[in-house]
Amino acid sequence: MRKTEMKYMLGLKMRAFPNHKQKKIIKKNTDASRFVYNQLLANSYTDSAIHRNKLDKKYPIPKYTVRFNRIKKCFIVHQNWRYNKKGTLITKSTKRKTGLDRITADKYPWLGDKDLDSLTAYNAQINYQSAWKTFRQVHDAGVPKFKRKSASKQSYSTNCQYVGLDKKHGEVPNLFNGTVRFLKQNPHGYCHIKLPKLGKIKVYLSKELPKAKEIRIARVTISVHSSGEYYISMLIKSNDPLASLYPKTGSALGYDLNIKNFLIDTNGNEVANPKYYRRMRDKLAKEQRILSRRCRRAKKTKHKLSECKNYQKQKLKVAQLYRRIYRQRNAFLHNLSTALIKNHDLVVGENLKSRNMLKNHALAMSISDVGWRTFIGMLEYKAPLHGKTFVLVNPAYTTQTCYDCKFVMGKKGTKKLTLQMREWDCPNCNAHHIRDYNAAKNILGKGYMALKIPDYEYKFS
Numbered sequence: 001m002r003k004t005e006m007k008y009m010l011g012l013k014m015r016a017f018p019n020h021k022q023k024k025i026i027k028k029n030t031d032a033s034r035f036v037y038n039q040l041l042a043n044s045y046t047d048s049a050i051h052r053n054k055l056d057k058k059y060p061i062p063k064y065t066v067r068f069n070r071i072k073k074c075f076i077v078h079q080n081w082r083y084n085k086k087g088t089l090i091t092k093s094t095k096r097k098t099g100l101d102r103i104t105a106d107k108y109p110w111l112g113d114k115d116l117d118s119l120t121a122y123n124a125q126i127n128y129q130s131a132w133k134t135f136r137q138v139h140d141a142g143v144p145k146f147k148r149k150s151a152s153k154q155s156y157s158t159n160c161q162y163v164g165l166d167k168k169h170g171e172v173p174n175l176f177n178g179t180v181r182f183l184k185q186n187p188h189g190y191c192h193i194k195l196p197k198l199g200k201i202k203v204y205l206s207k208e209l210p211k212a213k214e215i216r217i218a219r220v221t222i223s224v225h226s227s228g229e230y231y232i233s234m235l236i237k238s239n240d241p242l243a244s245l246y247p248k249t250g251s252a253l254g255y256d257l258n259i260k261n262f263l264i265d266t267n268g269n270e271v272a273n274p275k276y277y278r279r280m281r282d283k284l285a286k287e288q289r290i291l292s293r294r295c296r297r298a299k300k301t302k303h304k305l306s307e308c309k310n311y312q313k314q315k316l317k318v319a320q321l322y323r324r325i326y327r328q329r330n331a332f333l334h335n336l337s338t339a340l341i342k343n344h345d346l347v348v349g350e351n352l353k354s355r356n357m358l359k360n361h362a363l364a365m366s367i368s369d370v371g372w373r374t375f376i377g378m379l380e381y382k383a384p385l386h387g388k389t390f391v392l393v394n395p396a397y398t399t400q401t402c403y404d405c406k407f408v409m410g411k412k413g414t415k416k417l418t419l420q421m422r423e424w425d426c427p428n429c430n431a432h433h434i435r436d437y438n439a440a441k442n443i444l445g446k447g448y449m450a451l452k453i454p455d456y457e458y459k460f461s
């Protein structure tokens with residue numbers, strides 16, 4: 001079966017530990033990938049319609065040209081003649097080449113290096129095309145940007161290919177027989193995988209591999225961070241479910257996100273906000289002061305930064321600190337989202353508009369530190385993967401509404417609740433509310449409404 005027809009998809013990401021030689025090969029490939037992407041992007045501007053129209057005005061295209069053909073010994077009408085930049089006529093067949101045809105190893109000999117993966121350039125082209133597609137389809141996405149050599153993450157992609165499978169004897173593609181493959185059945189913890197050009201490479205698997213019979217590895221991306229960490233991520237596809245379903249628990253949960261805690265749910269549980277960035281802030285500031293001091297010193301003595309060993313050492317240290325914060329936060333979000341999906345059949349959350357909230361400078365650091373958007377993304381993909389339901393609802397009025405009588409604060413001459421009011425009494429029915437607990441209950445109610453399940457009849461099959 002072709003991989004495009006396969007129903008289930010899953011991403012696998014693992015930390016890799018390449019040796020010195022493999023690191024060099026990865027560097028060559030990431031450089032080539034970035035170069036091809038940037039060249040394609042640069043060409044897209046010089047080949048743009050505006051640029052072509054200017055040329056056409058300067059050197060108008062004749063509708064047809066009559067030329068004598070010596071072989072056929074007759075006059076032939078040529079169409080589609082064009083002028084090139086210098087003003088000389090060119091035929092259709094010698095028209096300027098576009099895309100990957102223009103970025104060849106003849107022009108750039110180092111692209112013919114034997115360590116380069118044959119699919120690196122092809123995948124860079126796909127990235128480039130999807131960047132334009134995103135620009136056209138997604139509001140606010142912006143035009144594709146050039147990739148920087150100094151960016152903190154560099155990567156290249158290749159594909160797994162299945163050649164020479166013994167189809168007569170029923171051999172189907174799986175994780176162990178492609179050009180990218182695991183070298184041991186049921187690997188776990190530290191193990192080895194094989195990659196084109198890189199050979200055997202050590203990786204760490206934090207989870208068990210899916211057990212479906214036919215699995216195709218599609219795209220494989222090798223990335224390196226400025227902190228010196230290497231990762232391999234692969235997209236796998238199958239017609240059988242790639243993850244096990246969690247048992248049904250018959251419980252539903254709504255949660256409210258707020259600044260004080262990470263979240264508070266309808267069972268009254270509070271999850272504290274870990275504030276990883278805030279905790280590390282002083283240490284980061286100290287190390288960054290040292291970094292900028294070394295940068296200033298290098299500029300004074302007119303040394304290149306790339307040649308200053310102490311500066312580079314410190315830069316690595318800062319990158320590692322940032323990476324540590326990221327890893328801590330990511331682990332926390334993964335653990336929490338998995339726990340919610342495991343213990344409840346229905347999870348209802350609020351669709352937050354982080355960008356608007358980030359405009360509030362007093363809250364900006366807290367919000368970007370907690371990573372709610374990442375958390376919602378995790379719930380969104382984990383729920384269908386494990387056979388559960390996750391619903392996002394509009395958070396409007398969830399805080400201001402009394403759960404018991406549905407009275408909305410701010411109406412009928414009452415004042416709206418401010419951020420400082422953590423507890424309040426309903427002026428209509430005198431019920432006492434804890435602000436965020438009340439909001440969580442309203443969010444769950446909105447979730448029921450969105451699914452069209454009445455409160456009391458709610459039962460998950």
Ligand SMILES: [Zn+2]
Pocket residue numbers: 402403404405406407426427428429430431
């Ligand atoms: Zn009330």
